[in-house]
Amino acid sequence: MNTENAPILRVQNLSASIGGQQVVEDVSFEVPAFGVTGLLGRNGVGKTSTIKAVIGLIPRSGQVELDGERIDGAETHRIIARGVGYVPEDREVFSRLTVAENLRLAERDEHPRRQLVEDLFPDLVKRSAQMAGTLSGGQQQMVSLARALLNTNKVLLVDEPTKGLAPKIVQEVAEALAEAARTVPILLVEQNLTVVRQLAATVTVLSGGKVALTGMNAGEFLDDTDLNHRLLGVHTGTAAANPNPAATAAPKGA
Numbered sequence: 001m002n003t004e005n006a007p008i009l010r011v012q013n014l015s016a017s018i019g020g021q022q023v024v025e026d027v028s029f030e031v032p033a034f035g036v037t038g039l040l041g042r043n044g045v046g047k048t049s050t051i052k053a054v055i056g057l058i059p060r061s062g063q064v065e066l067d068g069e070r071i072d073g074a075e076t077h078r079i080i081a082r083g084v085g086y087v088p089e090d091r092e093v094f095s096r097l098t099v100a101e102n103l104r105l106a107e108r109d110e111h112p113r114r115q116l117v118e119d120l121f122p123d124l125v126k127r128s129a130q131m132a133g134t135l136s137g138g139q140q141q142m143v144s145l146a147r148a149l150l151n152t153n154k155v156l157l158v159d160e161p162t163k164g165l166a167p168k169i170v171q172e173v174a175e176a177l178a179e180a181a182r183t184v185p186i187l188l189v190e191q192n193l194t195v196v197r198q199l200a201a202t203v204t205v206l207s208g209g210k211v212a213l214t215g216m217n218a219g220e221f222l223d224d225t226d227l228n229h230r231l232l233g234v235h236t237g238t239a240a241a242n243p244n245p246a247a248t249a250a251p252k253g254a
C-alpha cells in the first residue's frame with residue numbers, strides 16, 4: 001500500500017541492452033504517486049528502452065519497485081497484471097478489429113471502468129463499430145489510452161502519445177492525459193515541450209542512456225534555456241519548441 005510521499009515506482013541502477021549494445025546504463029529515478037512525471041531527452045537517448053526495461057520487454061538488470069514491491073524479476077504479463085499500464089509509442093491497436101472489440105480485449109478487471117473511458121473519449125463511443133485500422137492517428141492514440149484506463153492501474157507508462165499528431169489533436173490528447181492523471185500517476189515520455197509544461201510536475205532527463213537529471217520541477221527545467229539547449233538541443237524561451245521537428249512537421253492521419 002502506498003504511504004504518503006512514497007513513490008509509486010522506484011527504479012534503481014537499471015541497465016538494459018538491445019542486440020548486445022547497452023542502451024540504458026545505471027538509470028535511477030522515481031515516479032511520485034500522483035500526477036505526471038516527464039521522462040525527457042533527445043532522440044535515441046534510451047527513453048523507450050527505459051520504459052521497456054521497467055516492464056521486462058527487454059533484458060535488464062537493476063531494481064524496480066512498484067508500490068514498494070520488487071517487480072524486476074517478473075515477466076511482463078505479470079507486471080502488467082500487477083498494475084502497470086503501458087501505452088506504447090506506436091499505439092498498437094488491432095487494426096482489423098472494431099474500436100469496441102479493441103477495448104473489450106483490454107478489459108482485465110472484473111469491473112472495467114467503462115464509464116470513465118466513455119466520458120473521456122465520447123468520440124470512441126460514436127465510433128465503436130468502426131475498424132480501428134481506419135481511425136486517424138489521434139483516434140488510435142485515444143483507443144490506446146482508453147485501453148490502459150479501462151483497468152485500475154497503479155501507474156501508467158505512456159510513450160510519446162502526441163508523436164506525429166496535428167496540433168489540435170495534440171491538445172485533445174494532452175487534455176485526455178490531464179484527466180487521466182487525476183485517476184492514476186503517469187510516467188510520460190514526451191518530446192512536445194508545450195505538453196510537458198502543461199502536464200508534468202517533475203522531469204527526469206536522459207542523455208546517452210544515463211540519467212542527466214532527475215526529480216527537477218518541470219517548469220524550472222523548461223525555463224532554463226541553457227539546460228534545455230544542452231540536454232534537449234532546443235533553445236527555449238520558445239518552450240513550445242519541439243526537439244524532434246519530425247514529430248510535428250508531418251502529422252500522419254490525424
Ligand SMILES: Nc1ncnc2c1ncn2[C@@H]1O[C@H](COP(=O)(O)OP(=O)(O)OP(=O)(O)O)[C@@H](O)[C@H]1O
Binds near residue numbers: 019
Ligand atoms: N530494436 C532495436 N535494435 C537495435 N537498436 C535499437 C533498437 N531499439 C532501439 N535501439 C537503440 O537503442 C538506443 C535507445 O533507443 P530508444 O528508442 O530507447 O531511445 P528514445 O530516447 O526512446 O528515442 P526516440 O525519442 O527516438 O524514440 C538508440 O541508440 C537506438 O538506436
